[in-house]
Amino acid sequence: MKPTHIEHIGIAVENLDEAIKYYENILGLKCYAIEEVKDQKVKTAFFMIGQTKIELLEATETDSPIGKFIEKKGQGLHHLAFAFDDVDSALKSAGEKEIRLIDKESRPGAEGLKIGFLHPKSTFGVLTEFCGKK
Amino acid sequence: MKPTHIEHIGIAVENLDEAIKYYENILGLKCYAIEEVKDQKVKTAFFMIGQTKIELLEATETDSPIGKFIEKKGQGLHHLAFAFDDVDSALKSAGEKEIRLIDKESRPGAEGLKIGFLHPKSTFGVLTEFCGKK
Secondary structure, three states: OOOOOEEEEEEEOOHHHHHHHHHHHHHHOOOOEEEEEEOOOOEEEEEOOOOOEEEEEOOOOOOHHHHHHHHHOOOOEEEEEEEEEOHHHHHHHHOOOOOOOOOOOEEHHHOEEEEEEEOOOOOOOOOEEEEEOO | OOOOOOEEEEEEEEOHHHHHHHHOOOOOOOOOEEEEEEHHOOOEEEEEEEEEEEEEEEEEEOOOOHHHHHHHHOOOEEEEEEEOOOOOHHHHHHHHHOEEEEOOOEEOOHOOOOEEEOOOOOOOOOOOOEOOOO
């Protein structure tokens, strides 16, 4: 039950448009999708680099997970997502090893992926996401 | 001047041995090297996943970059490193676009790589490293 690669790195930003300019003009990456996830009160922008995506996250409301994160810690690295062949088995296996799960079973995420989060209290401070196609 | 992949993700931890157990036993990764970098007052552990390394960082003294980071923000995601074919050209190009550089020219880093850091004030809160073989 080993991840195949880093699926994405989530980065909280105050201003999505300005941050996109940095990733495009300075790093030479190409934003290939912008998506609003209303129930998370967040607007996201995606870039591909090798096997991994960069997912920029701007809060659409202060009272939201990303809004609160920025208020507490400032903008910056937010979460780390590992790709698994079988997300539910990976979540179940972590749960059996007494890892605190935010999602006991996977739920639908961006880009048609199944996703589930592990609590940072169990993962040495890193908000950790498991995701994959099945 | 585009990065080829995410070279590594740096993660600050309070206790390297405990964190290694999590990455090995829960995520199924294998720690392939432990290295102490005395001038940075840090002990590091490396894991490979796909194209990317995870670099765990434990401060050997409180008065050190990682010690201060943990004191201020707690353990968790610390920096993001992009692999470039030509690190010095990439640093020069970013500098010319008015990005604040911590290293104007590359210096030797772990595993024989050339490395240089960009200041998080210029990179939307993400301490950013450029690295590569030349």
